[in-house]
Amino acid sequence: MDMRRRMSRLVTGLALVTLVAVAGGACKARDQLTVRSYAMQGKVLAVDVQGKQATIQHGDIPGFMGAMTMAYPIKDDEALARLKKGDEIKAVVVVDDTKGLWLEHIQILPPAPSAAPAK
Numbered sequence: 001m002d003m004r005r006r007m008s009r010l011v012t013g014l015a016l017v018t019l020v021a022v023a024g025g026a027c028k029a030r031d032q033l034t035v036r037s038y039a040m041q042g043k044v045l046a047v048d049v050q051g052k053q054a055t056i057q058h059g060d061i062p063g064f065m066g067a068m069t070m071a072y073p074i075k076d077d078e079a080l081a082r083l084k085k086g087d088e089i090k091a092v093v094v095v096d097d098t099k100g101l102w103l104e105h106i107q108i109l110p111p112a113p114s115a116a117p118a119k
């Protein structure tokens with residue numbers, strides 16, 4: 001390996017170390033902000049027990065995201081097992097900058113009398 005190559009390798013290595021150090025420092029400074037939670041309400045469109053997630057059509061989550069349909073991981077197996085397609089739920093979206101997001105405190109809302117499913 002010639003000198004020039006060796007130099008550029010060293011520079012790349014140093015840049016990487018610096019980047020990691022800076023990122024680590026930023027995380028520490030924001031420690032208090034790494035976990036946030038938001039109340040959400042929505043309808044269960046699909047439950048994926050194996051994948052530990054449910055697809056929820058949710059309303060606006062102020063300060064976080066607008067109304068949309070998306071899959072949310074659910075870490076609590078019992079809560080996930082209780083969910084059925086069509087359930088209206090209230091839940092808390094927990095957002096952790098390092099661990100991603102998931103649903104907690106899932107409450108299945110009683111069906112509205114007018115919205116009883118036709119059989």
Ligand SMILES: [Cu+2]
Nearest residue numbers: 065068069070
């Ligand atoms: Cu969403």
